[in-house]
Structure formats: C-alpha cells, structure tokens
Amino acid sequence: MERSEQGGLVHPGKQNDDLFPPFVGDLFVGDALALDAVNTERLVKGTRRDLLVSPDAFAHWWHQAQLHYPPLELEQGNQEGLTADPGVLDTFKVLRTALRRLFEDVMAEREIHEENLAPLNDILKMGSQVLEQTEPGTFRLRDNLDAQPQARVFLPIVRSAIWLLTEGTRSRLRTCHNPRCHLFFYDRTRSATRQWCCLKCMDRARSRRRYKQVKEHESMQ
Numbered sequence: 001m002e003r004s005e006q007g008g009l010v011h012p013g014k015q016n017d018d019l020f021p022p023f024v025g026d027l028f029v030g031d032a033l034a035l036d037a038v039n040t041e042r043l044v045k046g047t048r049r050d051l052l053v054s055p056d057a058f059a060h061w062w063h064q065a066q067l068h069y070p071p072l073e074l075e076q077g078n079q080e081g082l083t084a085d086p087g088v089l090d091t092f093k094v095l096r097t098a099l100r101r102l103f104e105d106v107m108a109e110r111e112i113h114e115e116n117l118a119p120l121n122d123i124l125k126m127g128s129q130v131l132e133q134t135e136p137g138t139f140r141l142r143d144n145l146d147a148q149p150q151a152r153v154f155l156p157i158v159r160s161a162i163w164l165l166t167e168g169t170r171s172r173l174r175t176c177h178n179p180r181c182h183l184f185f186y187d188r189t190r191s192a193t194r195q196w197c198c199l200k201c202m203d204r205a206r207s208r209r210r211y212k213q214v215k216e217h218e219s220m221q
C-alpha cells in the first residue's frame with residue numbers, strides 16, 4: 001500500500017486502478033447511492049477534487065457502485081459502452097451538482113432552489129414502468145428503459161435521492177465530522193450517532209487533534 005501526499009494510505013489497485021486522482025478513504029461511505037454520487041468529489045488539502053476525471057473513471061465507479069449496492073443488481077449487465085460516453089458523464093455531473101446543493105440546503109434547513117430539482121425531474125422523465133408477471137400470481141413493476149438506456153444509470157441515483165428526501169430522516173443526513181473530509185452519509189445506525197464517514201477518517205481527525213493538543217501543551221511550558 002502506498003502513501004498519499006497527505007501521508008494517509010491510498011487503497012491499492014482495486015478501487016483506484018490509476019483511474020482516480022489519489023484520495024484517502026473508501027469510494028462508498030454514504031450508505032445511499034445518491035450521496036456516494038455526490039462523494040465522487042472530495043476535499044484534498046481544502047480543495048474540492050473530482051474523482052471522475054474521465055469517462056473511464058466514471059465507468060469504473062459505476063461498476064464498483066453496482067457491486068456495492070445490491071439492489072442495483074437489477075440493473076446489472078455490461079454497461080461499459082454506456083458509461084464510457086462523455087455525454088453521460090456530463091449529465092452525471094449536472095445531476096451531482098444539483099444533488100449536492102439540494103442536500104446542503106436540506107441539511108442546513110434552508111429553502112431549496114427549484115432549479116436544483118429540475119435535473120432530477122428530467123431524469124425521471126427518461127424512465128417509464130411496465131407491469132409484468134414474474135410467475136403465476138406474482139407481479140412486479142419493472143423499468144421500461146428501452147427508450148433511454150442511460151436511465152439505467154441515472155434512475156437508481158435519482159430514486160435514492162427521492163428516498164432520502166421523502167422518506168429519510170433529515171437529522172440522519174450528515175457530513176463527516178472531519179472538516180478536512182466533509183463527505184456525505186446517511187446515518188443508518190440504530191443509535192443515530194454516526195459522526196464519521198469511516199474509521200480511518202475518525203482516527204486521522206483524532207490523531208491530528210491529539211497532535212495539536214500536545215503542541216499547545218509544549219508551547220505553554
């Protein structure tokens with residue numbers, strides 16, 4: 001495992017695959033697909049960096065997302081051609097910006113801006129549903145995605161956001177307590193006391209605080 005510029009550990013091959021700029025932590029900490037979509041931008045030394053620097057990086061992220069979020073298995077299949085399209089990445093980035101602003105406003109209990117709902121509603125219009133019988137007497141609603149193949153990527157993200165906004169508990173929507181991280185997550189713990197995106201982040205923030213305390217103590221002597 002190599003060390004990043006920040007001195008933290010960078011995950012080897014599996015997640016980074018040289019497709020992403022160096023970053024610390026895991027790709028999926030949000031416990032909600034829509035939040036992990038927003039988390040594809042990370043603070044690195046106080047500057048927001050985009051992990052999705054190319055269509056290949058996006059295709060890789062999407063593949064990892066399919067593995068991480070089991071309900072997406074419904075949308076499995078080779079989607080490399082789809083996600084490698086630069087236009088799809090552009091649409092994703094518009095959606096990501098809208099989601100970030102929506103979640104930030106909701107968390108701050110501010111009025112949301114209607115224009116940030118528009119990209120979500122545009123994506124909802126891409127999809128339609130059909131009723132099908134899976135076995136005698138059992139039915140399910142299934143996405144009819146023939147018209148807009150890219151909806152296979154965007155609809156699950158938007159539905160995750162809709163769930164957070166309509167059924168989620170607002171106080172469980174948080175950002176990591178580490179001010180150098182600030183990744184979004186949905187706290188699904190029973191106690192609703194999750195403060196950190198991951199244990200690594202907690203350890204790093206705590207050791208920084210301890211270091212600062214020691215330095216302050218030394219300077220007082």
Ligand SMILES: [Zn+2]
Pocket residue numbers: 176177178181182183196197198201202
């Ligand atoms: Zn964090």
